[in-house]
Amino acid sequence: xxxxxxWKLLPxxxxxVILFAWWVYWTIAQPPPSVIPSILDVVRTGAELAxxxxxxxxxxxxxxxxxxxxxxxxxxxxxxxxxxGLWRPVADFFNPLVVFFNAxxxxxxxxxxxGWLGVGNALATFLIWxxxxxxxxxxxxxxxxxxxxxxxxxxxxxxxxxxxxxxxxTLPGALPYILSGVRSGLxxxxxxxxxxxxxxxxxxxxxxxFSGSEYHRxxxxxxGALLIGAIAMLMDRWLLAPIERRTVIRWGLVxxxxxx
Amino acid sequence: xxxxxxxxxVLLPFAVLIAIWWGLKDGFGISDKLLVSPPQVxxxxxxxxxxxILAEYASTSLSMIGIATLISFVVGxxxxxxxxxxxxxxxxxxxxxxxxQGISGIAWLPLAILWFGFTHTTxxxxxxxxxxxxxxxxxxxxxxxxxxxxxxxxxSLGASRLRIxxxxxxxxxxxxxxxxxRLGMxxxxxxxxxxxxxxxxxxxGDLIFGARTFNQIDRIMxxxxxxxxxxxxxxxxxxxxVESMTLARWGVLRK
Numbered sequence: 001x002x003x004x005x006x007w008k009l010l011p012x013x014x015x016x017v018i019l020f021a022w023w024v025y026w027t028i029a030q031p032p033p034s035v036i037p038s039i040l041d042v043v044r045t046g047a048e049l050a051x052x053x054x055x056x057x058x059x060x061x062x063x064x065x066x067x068x069x070x071x072x073x074x075x076x077x078x079x080x081x082x083x084x085g086l087w088r089p090v091a092d093f094f095n096p097l098v099v100f101f102n103a104x105x106x107x108x109x110x111x112x113x114x115g116w117l118g119v120g121n122a123l124a125t126f127l128i129w130x131x132x133x134x135x136x137x138x139x140x141x142x143x144x145x146x147x148x149x150x151x152x153x154x155x156x157x158x159x160x161x162x163x164x165x166x167x168x169x170t171l172p173g174a175l176p177y178i179l180s181g182v183r184s185g186l187x188x189x190x191x192x193x194x195x196x197x198x199x200x201x202x203x204x205x206x207x208x209x210f211s212g213s214e215y216h217r218x219x220x221x222x223x224g225a226l227l228i229g230a231i232a233m234l235m236d237r238w239l240l241a242p243i244e245r246r247t248v249i250r251w252g253l254v255x256x257x258x259x260x
Numbered sequence: 261x262x263x264x265x266x267x268x269x270v271l272l273p274f275a276v277l278i279a280i281w282w283g284l285k286d287g288f289g290i291s292d293k294l295l296v297s298p299p300q301v302x303x304x305x306x307x308x309x310x311x312x313i314l315a316e317y318a319s320t321s322l323s324m325i326g327i328a329t330l331i332s333f334v335v336g337x338x339x340x341x342x343x344x345x346x347x348x349x350x351x352x353x354x355x356x357x358x359x360x361q362g363i364s365g366i367a368w369l370p371l372a373i374l375w376f377g378f379t380h381t382t383x384x385x386x387x388x389x390x391x392x393x394x395x396x397x398x399x400x401x402x403x404x405x406x407x408x409x410x411x412x413x414x415x416s417l418g419a420s421r422l423r424i425x426x427x428x429x430x431x432x433x434x435x436x437x438x439x440x441x442r443l444g445m446x447x448x449x450x451x452x453x454x455x456x457x458x459x460x461x462x463x464x465g466d467l468i469f470g471a472r473t474f475n476q477i478d479r480i481m482x483x484x485x486x487x488x489x490x491x492x493x494x495x496x497x498x499x500x501x502v503e504s505m506t507l508a509r510w511g512v513l514r515k
Contacts, residue, residue: 010348014356035374096270097277103495104488107366107454111472111480115294191364195454198366206367213370221371225363232362 037219045219046227054208059231061203062193065121069128070189074182077133081140085174086166091141098134106131106192110200123200124193131192132185139181143174179247183240190232205231296478301485304478313467318486320462322494325452328384329445332391337437339392340399341429350400357397365390365451369458383455383463390451391444398440402433431510438506442499449491464490 019039025031026038033041049055084091106127117123147170155165197206205228212220278298284290285297292300308314343349365386372382410428419427456465468483 007351010352011355013352092269093273097273099492100274100488103491104484107450107457108468108484108487110457111468112477112484114472115475115477187362190362191366194364195366198369198454198458209367209370213373216374218371218374221374225367225371228367229359229363233359236362 033219034216035218037222041219042223045217046223049208049220049223054203058203058205058208061121061201062197062205065124065197065201065204066128066186066189066193068121069125069193070132070182070186072125073129073132073185073189074136076129077136077181077185078140078178080133081137081178082144084137085141085144086170098137102134102138105134106188107195110196114200119200119202121201124196124204127196127200128189128192132189135185135188136178136181139177140174143177143181144170146177147173176244176247179244183236183244186235186240187232190228190235194228292477293475294477296481300478301481304476305482305485308479308482314482314486317462317464317467317483318490321452321456321464322490324380324383324387324463325445325449325494328387328391328448328452329441331384332388332395332444332448333441336392336395337399340396340437341403341425341433343396344400344403344433345429350404354400357393357400360393361397365447366454369455373459378459378461380459380461383452383459383461386455387448387452391441391448394444394447395437395440398436398443399433402436402440403429405436406432434510435503435507438499438503442495442503445499446491446495453487 022036023039026036037045084094109127109130110123113126114123117126151169151173152165155169160168193204194206194209197204198210201207205224209221209224209228212218212224281295282298285295296304305314343353368389369382369386372385376382376385406428410432411424414424414428452463453465453468456463457469460466460470464483464487468480468487471477471479471483
């Protein structure tokens with residue numbers, strides 16, 4: 001019985017160990033709060049930001065950019081992915097460009113694009129789009145190419161046209177891959193967003209933690225970073241994992257790639 | 261298809277792209293502050309090469325990713341083994357590692373700057389953090405995917421714990437470790453560039469972000485091309501061969 005409870009509580013252990021070590025270190029070494037704040041400071045700062053401060057606005061700003069960038073990346077990535085997946089010569093022609101631009105996707109564009117779009121929502125959205133696009137594109141192409149040809153031939157032999165085949169076989173067949181791409185795309189988009197907001201925005205969670213370093217407020221940074229991780233985890237667990245699971249069960253011919 | 265033709269097929273889309281870029285630049289008379297033409301980028305490339313600037317910035321970035329990969333590998337793989345071979349440790353750390361993956365290295369950059377200042381240490385800390393999580397994670401999954409019977413078989417023949425690690429765990433988990441390292445290097449490279457942009461102590465990220473301050477679009481574009489090319493070269497010519505080699509040699513265990 002004790003063993004079972006301990007087993008259940010085990011995932012909390014690392015957090016508890018870190019909190020304990022932090023508390024011990026802080027009590028013994030008494031470091032300056034601007035470098036390592038006390039746990040209480042972080043909690044208090046979090047509460048202050050949440051109830052009186054800018055936190056809600058920053059979260060909304062970040063989420064808005066994330067949704068905009070990911071939605072845009074999804075639509076363009078899927079369209080491009082379908083074109084490349086259905087016409088092999090197109091895919092072959094563009095492949096070198098995809099490899100190259102994938103290698104510089106995201107934050108590498110910041111210095112150039114900041115001159116085009118200025119600091120703000122458009123820049124952050126562009127950087128997220130640029131990150132997400134390639135993930136969705138590649139998963140869409142992969143998903144389409146992995147649909148067994150027999151199924152397509154089946155529909156054709158029953159008199160289905162090309163459009164009919166795409167609608168009833170290719171799309172549902174590729175969907176699990178696309179959704180798994182959306183899932184990892186959202187994760188990568190979130191990372192790209194934080195990086196983009198450090199310099200490319202005036203609001204948002206990235207800017208919140210960056211302002212923490214300007215004002216030497218480690219408590220703000222630690223609270224912000226922990227919150228960033230928590231939001232990423234909640235999005236993945238409550239939004240994306242269920243959607244992916246449902247489509248995999250519904251249409252999945254094969255286990256969805258983790259796409260980590 | 262001959263080799264010549266294949267090279268051409270790789271280069272052709274770039275030629276088309278450069279033509280479109282050039283056409284846009286000249287056709288619309290776009291200002292040099294927004295976009296420069298291909299010859300301008302080429303001549304900036306020449307300047308950066310002959311003055312040795314590019315070599316200096318690129319070698320900083322390359323040595324940083326090299327050192328970070330080495331440290332992450334040496335620390336991350338044993339940690340991954342420790343976690344993977346012990347089901348209590350695995351249960352305790354899996355969720356925690358997943359949570360850490362949600363906090364990108366760059367989110368810790370402001371804290372690292374407070375702790376270590378605007379130094380290489382800050383960048384190194386961020387890149388190692390980014391690299392080490394996928395390495396630990398993949399080592400762990402690799403170890404846990406090894407059929408228990410192999411371990412039991414060796415143990416029943418009287419093998420020591422060390423022997424089991426070197427003969428079963430290491431080769432069994434190696435393909436997964438290499439995949440994790442390759443992934444980590446990809447993430448790490450991007451984190452490195454981002455960190456260099458803010459830390460401003462050399463490296464390709466510093467090169468392109470510094471050029472921004474002086475509106476040197478030609479230098480920014482040279483930097484972008486170099487960042488992409490170096491990544492592809494390291495990934496395709498160095499890391500991918502190792503990956504396919506280990507997969508071919510030991511990949512059987514990955515079932």
